[in-house]
Amino acid sequence: MIKPDKPARPDPIYFILLFVPLFWGGAFGVTKHVVAEIPPLTTAAVRFFLAGLLMTAWVAARGEWDWAPLKRRWGGVLLLALTGVFLYNIFFTVGMKYTSAINGALVIVVNPVTTAIVAVTLLGEPWSWRLVAGVALAFLGVLTTITRGSVETLAALSFSGGDLLMVGGVISWTAYTTIGKVVMKDVPPLLATSASTLAGSVLLLAATLAEDGWARLPAVSAQVAWEMVYLIVFPTVVAFFLYNVGIKRIGASRASAYINLMPVNAIWIAAVFYGETVTLAHLAGAALIISGLLLITVFDIRPSAAGHPLRQEE
Template identity: 45%
Template sequence: MEKQNLTRTYLILLLVPLFWGGAFGTTKHILSELPPLTTSALRFIIAGLLLFIWSSWRRELSWLPIKQNFFSLMALGATGVFSYNYFFSVGLQYTSAVTAALIIVINPVFTTCIASFFMGEAWNWRTLLGVAISLLGVSLVVSKGDLSILTQMSIGVGEVYLFGSVASWVVYTLIIKKMTRTIGTSLVTAVSTIMGAVMLLIISIIKEDQWSKVMNVSSQTMLEILYLAAFATVIAFLLFNWGIQRIGATKAAAYINLMPINALWIAVFLYGEKISTYHLIGMSLTIAGVFITTQNKVQPTILEAKG
């Protein structure tokens, strides 16, 4: 029974990188009508409201745990919502999409190391092998089959910002694991999303001041914003946080490697982009790496057993 529950968890978590992967195409179109920070703020404001409705429906909305965990919730909003999206949107202005994709997918590597050394999560060489194989697969895809391009990259302003995104997400992943032991997942996600959205709103007004454009966007853009808020944020965040509770930060973070792969498939089917041999090889390696990481059989540590 326990094995069946774990298998179901692994299958359900596949929706997370699917929804996040679909966000690339929709965001690209939205940015043709709205600036990045305004887009992010609008997305997370709507998402935060939806999460509050969800928490109320589940009767998880309670002000006492919010008050008791206020600063931790603010830290989640500052890392997983505000700083991640701020660093990412600014970083893309200074560097290529290839470099950005390579930097973002090292999230599982840093999460694995920090979770193992500082949070007591169990690991072994199979864990590192799975991370390495999946990272190789994504690298093959984003470099278009020419791994030599990786040696030609230099660290510039854009890369520094993108490493800020990586650091933000790693911190968010590790904080959420501790938080969900004492407070409900949906409530944590709702409050932290609203807090991060307010931060994005403030910075978008200061840096862009283009909220007057929101009322004049096309119906397609509005539907895409709703998709980002409902599926790529609310459902994906709830499932990701739930997954961390069930299988730990290391294994849950491994699913992030599937995000660019799903973005590729969606681009092929919805936007008519061509797929090459290196795409198939890269996707196979990535999926194999995620499978190895999630099927890793190690004994839980005391810290993990308490979760």
């Protein structure tokens, strides 16, 4: 008697990848708390310099550090450092000082949408009705978030400075992902990420001269010290590592879909651990943004390659 084949067991990476949006979502509430004790630029510089060292050590230990492609694409790697590490983190950390973790997450998560627009207009990627609908829904979600659902606010253009800084983060991250699509054709993603993180952290270290932050580090509370460890290890090093494993195992399109869970995690973490208030405007904005992102990233739309700078074409 022939025994029937056992059903294939699902690849555990589908479950492991759930930690990626969990760690990234948690970074919003944690950063909001950290910058209350450490100035924003100092926070970003410490986080990315130490994370860059850890990533570089990891790449070197794997025998994957190679100077040849870095020399060929040194200009592109520096642009990655400028846009994705330096400028993005200035907007992100300073913006988080003046807006809520929930608002910050809901604005930043629109990055795949803005990059999809750039990919269509500048890189010749295909346009479709799903992309149009996704962009419209996500844009409406961001608008709902930063206006708090108030028509009066929209009419007066009375957005908070923190929200507008987060929009600056969206623009710089869009530039980063677009440049990355070109640079990472010749430079392996982990190598490019490690090198650009280190280079960008040097720029952030120089920017901290405008702050009086280093003198405050020895006096930070135990909670902030552990939160800095979290920011360095989990959202930066571990999440990047797991994301790259996901790209290798199940492909870039499927791995990027997990980014859609980031605002959901940011909302409940900020509410549970940091006492932020969840409003109907937040929930409505999250629903619209996630709906738009699902249309773009899940339903076989090629511009979904815009999700994250570490992504590769399948």
